[in-house]
Amino acid sequence: MFAIRLEQKALTLYPFPADLINRRIREVLPEPNEEIGSLVDYLLAGSGKMLRPRLVFLSASLYPHEPQLVIDMAAAVELVHLASLVHDDVIDQSDCRRGRDSLNHCFGNLASVLTGDYLFATAFQLVNRHGQQAILNTLTSTIQTMCAGEIQQMQLAFDVEISEADYLQKSYRKTACLFAACCRIGALASVMPDAEAAALEEYGLCLGYAYQIIDDLLDFMSDRDKLGKPCGSDLREGNITLPVICLLREDEPAAWLRAAIDQKDFSDVMIENVTSACINHGAIDKCLQLAFDFIARGLAQLESLPPGPARKELMSMGKLLLKNYYRSLRCDLHMPEEERTSS
C-alpha cells in the first residue's frame, strides 16, 4: 500500500522564490488605509506552504519563460487563494484557521468580506497588467467553479445520502480545479506545447484531489494542535467527507452514525467514536489508497515532460502531501512501520 517512499529532502531540489513572491504580494497591495494594511499583514504572516504558487512556478520552469511574469502570476494565484480562505471564514463562522484565530474571528465579517474582495481585485489587476487574457480567463472561470463548489457543499450539508461521486465533484470544484489552474497558468506563462500543458494540468488535478482527501482525513486523524482547528470540525459543520461516506456504507456504524448526524450530536466522544470506527472499518485505509492512486496517476502525467530539476520537484510535491499527512497524525494513532523508520 505504501508504494511511494517519502524523501527526506523534498522540495529543495529547485529553489522556490517564496520571498520574492511574498514581497511582490506586498508591493501590489496598495493598502490605501491602515485597516486593510494590518489585515493583509495578519494574513500573510499566517501564510502556509504556498503550494499553489509553487505549482505555477515549477510548471513554468519546465520551459523558457519570462521570470517576472511567472513571479507575478504565482503572486496572483496566492492572492486568489488567500481571498477564498478569507471568504470561507465568513461562511463557516469558523474560529480557527491554520492554528491562529481566523481573520473573521479577530476583525468581524465586514473586514473578511472586504479584505477578500480587495485581494481578488488586486489579483486580477496584476494579471491584467501583463495583458494575459488567457490566464485571466483561467482565473475567473476557476473562481466561478470554486463558488459553485462551496454552494454545493452548503446544499449537501448534513445529507447522509451524499455519494462518493458527489464528494469527488465537490472536491474538484473546491480544490482540484485551482490546483489544475495553477499548472495551466504556469504553462501559459511559458512557451509550453499544448500536449505537455494538458498533461501538467491533469497532474495538478490529481494532486488537488489527493490534497483534499488527505485534508479531510486529517480532520479526524490529527489533533487540534497539529491541525490548527478542533478535530472533527468538518462533520460538526455538516460537511460529510469521504471517510464518513465510507462508514455510512457499513451496516453497523451506519445506524448510529446516521442518528448522530440527524440529531447533530457532535460531542467530543462522538467524534472520537467516528474516528475509531473509520480506522477499524478500514475507511481511513480506503481513503488513503484513493489519495495514493490520485498521486500515482498525477506522477504518471509528468513522464511526458522534459526531465530536470523542475520536473523532479513536481514529483516530490506528490510525496510531500503524504509526508505532511504522516507528520500531522496524532501520536496515539498507528503509523505504518515503513514511514516511522524512514523519518
Added chain:
Amino acid sequence: MFAIRLEQKALTLYPFPADLINRRIREVLPEPNEEIGSLVDYLLAGSGKMLRPRLVFLSASLYPHEPQLVIDMAAAVELVHLASLVHDDVIDQSDCRRGRDSLNHCFGNLASVLTGDYLFATAFQLVNRHGQQAILNTLTSTIQTMCAGEIQQMQLAFDVEISEADYLQKSYRKTACLFAACCRIGALASVMPDAEAAALEEYGLCLGYAYQIIDDLLDFMSDRDKLGKPCGSDLREGNITLPVICLLREDEPAAWLRAAIDQKDFSDVMIENVTSACINHGAIDKCLQLAFDFIARGLAQLESLPPGPARKELMSMGKLLLKNYYRSLRCDLHMPEEERTSS
C-alpha cells in the same frame, strides 16, 4: 435654491437598452447549479434604475463605438454593482434592500458571499473577453477604492467627531468613484478624445456625490415603504451622514444627539426627533444645496461635449436624482411649492 427645474419626461430622449443589458447579464452567468441560478434570478428581479450601466451607455453614445462592446461593459458594471450590494448585505446584517428581503436575509451569509464573488468573477471575465485592459484596470482599481470606503465607514462608525471632509472622502470611495468609473469606461469603449473623457469622468464624480448625499437625506426624509428599509437605518448602524454631521455642529441638538449616539439610543422616537431637528435647524436644506451644487458642477462639465440626445439624457440624469428625491419624501414632510406645482 431650486434652480434646476424638473423635467416630466426625463430619461426618454435616448433609448436605453435595459432589456438587452439584462439579457446579456443572464447570458454570461453560466449558473452551474440551481442554487446560484435562483440567487441570481432573485437579485436581477429586484434590479433598480440601472443608473451605472446607463452612465456607461450614454457616455459611449457621445462618440462612435462598437455597440456590443458597450452593452457588455454596461452589463459588467451592473454585475460589479450587484456584487457589491450583495456583499454589503453580509456586512451590514441588514434585513432589507430595495424594499425586498435582502439576499442575505433569505439565503444566509454563505450564499451572499459566494454569489457576490461569482458576480465579480463574471464581470471581469466579460471585460477580459473583449481584451479591454484599460477598462479592466479601471474596474479593479474602483473595487479596491470601494473596499477602502467600506472599511473607512466601519472605522468611523458611531464617531461623533467625523468631519464633512471625512464624509466626502467616504462618499467618494463608496459611491462617486464607481459613477466616475462608469463614465470613464463608456469613454474607453468609444473613440472619445482625452479632454472630453476627463470632463465626462468629472461629471460622473459630481453625480455620484449628489447621489450619495440625496440617498443619505432620504434615510431620514422618506418612510419605510418608499425607502424599502426602516427610516434612520444609517444612524442605527453608526453610519453618521451629512445631515447628522450638520446637526452635531449646532449647540442645542449637539448635546442630546451626542448622548443618544454614545448610548446607541435609536428608538423610533429618537429617529423622529433627529429628523425634525434636521429640518428645523436647516441641515436638510444645507445638504440639499450641496447636492444641487454638485449636480450643477457636473452639468457644467457636459458643456464641452458634443450636443445631441445622449448629452441631453446625461443632463437629465442629474435632474432625475432630484426628482426621485421629491417623489420619495414622506407625505407629512414639507415639499417646496415650486416642485409640487410642476409635478
